[in-house]
Amino acid sequence: MRYLLPALWLSLASPAWADGLVIAPVKLLDTSHEARDQQAEHLHRQDLLAQVLAEEMPGTLLTRDEVAEACPRETTDCLVTLLRDRGGDRGLFIVVQKASTLILQAFASEVDLKGGKLIAHKELNFRGDNDESWRRAGVFLARQLRD
Template sequence: MRKLLLALALLPGMAQAEALLIAPVKLLDTSHEARDQTAEHARRQALLAEVLAAEMSATLLPAEAVAEACPQETADCLVTLMRERGADRGLFIVVQKASTLILQVFASLVDLEAGKLITHEELNFRGDNDESWRRAGVFLARQLRD
């Protein structure tokens, strides 16, 4: 597969697409809700990442790869890992859950070669359910593409 992609990139008149890699979505839950929502949160974090990947023609960086290569999850290590996986750009997402009704997304799109921030977007969304997270992903992808 890699050889095919390289061959296509070398064809005359073919523009080489920039590869976008999305880091696992992080969650900061400051809602102090009594019920354990760990499984629901993990599922919604994955949902948000999957929506972004589909909307932005991106690839997801597996959490296992991050845990193995970057156990401390430092920015330098993550950027290096993404670069080694052939990405030109990396997307880093953190969701802060203030309550069941109020969530905020912080998204940083980084040029991995230059190590520079391309753009940073922040958005609020309401409702801690699958549909709200999905819609937030679609909206965020549109913001990042523009």
């Protein structure tokens, strides 16, 4: 019982940064020129990173299908409108560039969806193209954005 009360308090306490965040699907720019087709693995890790961010921030995560249906050309205006229409005050856009199996860089931009202003931009280098490195990158990136 003594553990229940702090957990209840934490669930009731909603930090200001947690309200109204909508997270766009993670995009990947693969410039590694690796010969093996890794499309399925890449999609899995993009989803993994987005899920970690949605849990850590927390926020509402949009799917690739939702974006493709509403914004087939993925223009900035359409994406911002879509996130705002999904109830967002703030939107999070993430692009990961894969330079090689060992070197990846994430670019995250948090945007005020009503005013169209950049709230925060973070860049993160991380090593290793595997689930654990992408998961850790998501946790670290969420911490950086919250702080």
